[in-house]
Amino acid sequence: MASTHEPHPRGRSEVGDLDTIVSERLDLVDQRTTAARRSLVDILAGTTAPLTLREILELDAGLAQSSAYRNLAVLEEAGVVRRVVIGDDHTRYELAEDLTGHHHHLVCADCGAVTDFVLDDPAEQVLEAALDAAAAAAGFRAEHHRLDLVGTCRRCG
Amino acid sequence: MASTHEPHPRGRSEVGDLDTIVSERLDLVDQRTTAARRSLVDILAGTTAPLTLREILELDAGLAQSSAYRNLAVLEEAGVVRRVVIGDDHTRYELAEDLTGHHHHLVCADCGAVTDFVLDDPAEQVLEAALDAAAAAAGFRAEHHRLDLVGTCRRCG
DNA sequence: ATGAGTGCAAAGGCTTTGCATTAGG
DNA sequence: CCTAATGCAAAGCCTTTGCACTCAT
Numbered sequence: 001m002a003s004t005h006e007p008h009p010r011g012r013s014e015v016g017d018l019d020t021i022v023s024e025r026l027d028l029v030d031q032r033t034t035a036a037r038r039s040l041v042d043i044l045a046g047t048t049a050p051l052t053l054r055e056i057l058e059l060d061a062g063l064a065q066s067s068a069y070r071n072l073a074v075l076e077e078a079g080v081v082r083r084v085v086i087g088d089d090h091t092r093y094e095l096a097e098d099l100t101g102h103h104h105h106l107v108c109a110d111c112g113a114v115t116d117f118v119l120d121d122p123a124e125q126v127l128e129a130a131l132d133a134a135a136a137a138a139g140f141r142a143e144h145h146r147l148d149l150v151g152t153c154r155r156c157g
Numbered sequence: 158m159a160s161t162h163e164p165h166p167r168g169r170s171e172v173g174d175l176d177t178i179v180s181e182r183l184d185l186v187d188q189r190t191t192a193a194r195r196s197l198v199d200i201l202a203g204t205t206a207p208l209t210l211r212e213i214l215e216l217d218a219g220l221a222q223s224s225a226y227r228n229l230a231v232l233e234e235a236g237v238v239r240r241v242v243i244g245d246d247h248t249r250y251e252l253a254e255d256l257t258g259h260h261h262h263l264v265c266a267d268c269g270a271v272t273d274f275v276l277d278d279p280a281e282q283v284l285e286a287a288l289d290a291a292a293a294a295a296g297f298r299a300e301h302h303r304l305d306l307v308g309t310c311r312r313c314g
Numbered sequence: 315a316t317g318a319g320t321g322c323a324a325a326g327g328c329t330t331t332g333c334a335t336t337a338g339g
Numbered sequence: 340c341c342t343a344a345t346g347c348a349a350a351g352c353c354t355t356t357g358c359a360c361t362c363a364t
Contacts, residue, residue, distance in 0.1 A: 064321045085242055106297050123287030130280030131306050139311035140263050148303045149288050154296035221346045
């Protein structure tokens with residue numbers, strides 16, 4: 001379970017590869033690779049933070065709201081997209097971690113902005129060991145963890 | 158790395174003290190201490206996991222839904238209650254951490270059940286140090302963190 | 315051509331709000 | 340007493356669903 005440490009690669013450099021991977025994963029769940037789905041993946045691949053549906057629609061003006069919701073659900077089922085619920089506000093969406101690398105979220109309590117960050121490897125390892133122990137103690141089979149740091153961002157501070 | 162602290166003290170032993178603290182905090186934000194608010198606090202103090210509104214209402218049949226929402230918002234503003242958003246399902250509520258102790262949540266991906274757990278002290282310290290470093294690097298003023306372990310609970314596993 | 319994907323509009327479900335009534339300090 | 344709190348019902352808001360049309364394979 002390698003944990004990537006550099007700011008994870010959610011850029012456009014590997015979009016070619018990404019398209020292929022996405023198509024394959026859609027095939028696996030018997031879903032077609034459509035323009036709308038490619039567009040959604042490209043949008044998510046082009047940012048460094050999870051986006052709300054509103055933000056996604058602003059970046060792809062020609063997509064119906066309902067189609068966006070439906071396609072994001074399909075992409076989630078295909079293991080391409082992950083839903084991120086951070087506050088009581090809107091749901092956000094990002095690419096699955098195996099496409100971007102394991103990371104966490106900085107959440108501004110003031111403006112609601114969300115940014116990605118990574119823990120250094122030693123800390124991440126200590127954390128994972130401690131979580132495994134806690135899971136074992138509770139008779140819990142651990143899958144993954146979510147870690148948010150809540151505070152005030154540079155602009156609001 | 159055993160993390161077997163006892164389930165944090167959200168029991169009824171200190172309810173007397175708790176009532177006093179709650180009244181004081183309500184006073185501080187110019188809110189009255191009413192029966193409904195005391196009841197909500199007692200309910201939250203009586204469990205070991207954050208509750209949904211539905212669960213809360215089941216435990217206090219005589220409280221209107223809207224009053225529950227309003228009072229939980231007041232209690233949150235008073236620093237007595239904390240809103241916990243875990244999945245895309247319902248919001249949950251628990252007592253503020255300074256009343257119960259710092260803890261995290263085990264979330265069953267299958268049935269949605271939520272349970273509290275604590276990290277052992279060394280791990281928590283490593284985590285906090287790493288988070289402080291990450292916050293500093295991002296120009297972020299850290300307030301607190303949230304850590305959920307998602308997996309399968311004993312009953313669903 | 316044939317079933318999946320899309321857009322539009324309407325329905326759902328949790329949460330919030332308006333307003334008259336009741337109760338806290 | 341006088342303002343805040345409560346209950347009921349209606350409104351809001353994000354998200355999902357129904358249905359006819361269009362596109363992908």
